[in-house]
Amino acid sequence: MHIAEGFLPAGHAAGWTIAAAPFVVHGARAVVKEVRENPESTLLLGAAGAFTFVLSAIKLPSVTGSSSHPTGTGPGAILFRPPVMALLGTVVLLFQALLLAHGGLTTLGANAFAFAVVGPWAGYGAYRLTRAAGGGLMPAVFAGVALADLATYVTTSLQLALAFPDAESGLAGALLKFLGVFAVTQIPLAVGEGLLGVLLFRVLTVNARPELERLGVLEPAPLVTTGGAA
Amino acid sequence: MTRRTLVTALLVLTVVALFAVPLLVDGGTSEFGGTDAAVTEELEADGYAPWFESLFSPAGEVESGLFALQAALGAGVLGYVLGRLRGRRTATPSATAGAGGK
Incomplete structure (x- = not known):
């Protein structure tokens, strides 16, 4: 999903930067607010950032004979709501743009919009919809984490199609072409990432129960008068 | 083995299989090049020249x-x-x- 440095026309690069900036600023304020009001969130916030840091560094093979990387923005969006990930995701992209020549500064806005804004919001939406429809926590986590991944790559395809419409088939043709490169390869990766998200939440539901209850991910358990053994 | 351990093991196995199967089925015919680079190459082949270079390229x-x-x-x-x-x-x-x- 990284659009390489200098690969978006200047107008598009500027436009996406302007579009992403308010989300990132709002996200930075959300992180500061969260840490100030709930210092006990810091650990989980670190876990959310770390998850996207690891996953976006690992290129995985897919059935199409290409490889791509997951995004890891879903769990943070589910735990802390999407604005927090707008900041954390952009930090990851900046690290990669500056040190790895992966992505770029001119394309940071567009990449942040796909990776740190649209992905987290799409994943959070899928999570909330699944919960609202009566789905359990784990199916909702799977849907949310997988969709955060896939939506990022769909957005990148759309950004490229807008910048480089096909000479004959126009925007739609270009979109299909870029989706063909990104989205199909990404489907197995999104499924794998969804399963990793489920594994993460299986650990968290046992070990971080108070935090998950406060964040509204888990229902507060009725006070059990711990009498005998199980 | 408790049911919980079993489910965890199955989840891990599925994730591993999801990425091992493409490699095994493929049998060494694909390059597994990155999709990001594929798009870049395609655009360059169409005559697009990037207008800005990375400040630092390791x-x-x-x-x-x-x-x-x-x-x-x-x-x-x-x-x-x-x-x-x-x-x-x-x-x-x-x-x-x-x-x-x-």
Whole structure:
């Protein structure tokens, strides 16, 4: 999903930067607010950032004979709501743009919009919809984490199609072409990432129960008068 | 083996299989090039010239080292947090802490 440095026309690069900036600023304020009001969130916030840091560094093979990387923005969006990930995701992209020549500064806005804004919001939406429809926590986590991944790559395809419409088939043709490169390869990766998200939440539901209850991910358990053994 | 352990093991196996199968089925015919680079090449083939270069471009081996560093930092922090959370739970067996308050 990284659009390489200098690969978006200047107008598009500027436009996406302007579009992403308010989300990132709002996200930075959300992180500061969260840490100030709930210092006990810091650990989980670190876990959310770390998850996207690891996953976006690992290129995985897919059935199409290409490889791509997951995004890891879903769990943070589910735990802390999407604005927090707008900041954390952009930090990851900046690290990669500056040190790895992966992505770029001119394309940071567009990449942040796909990776740190649209992905987290799409994943959070899928999570909330699944919960609202009566789905359990784990199916909702799977849907949310997988969709955060896939939506990022769909957005990148759309950004490229807008910048480089096909000479004959126009925007739609270009979109299909870029989706063909990104989205199909990404489907197995999104499924794998969804399963990793489920594994993460299986650990968290046992070990971080108070935090998950406060964040509204888990229902507060009725006070059990711990009498005998199980 | 409890049911919980079994489910965890199956989830891990599925994730591994999801990425091992493409490699095995393929039998060495594909390059598994990155999709990001594929798009870049396609655009360059169509005559697009990037108008800005990366400020710093690490050489191949250094680049993979830096990618490994990124993954290591993430995995290290994640492991630290999960370890602390687990340690906190096992250290206070009275369970459901953090209630009470105002």
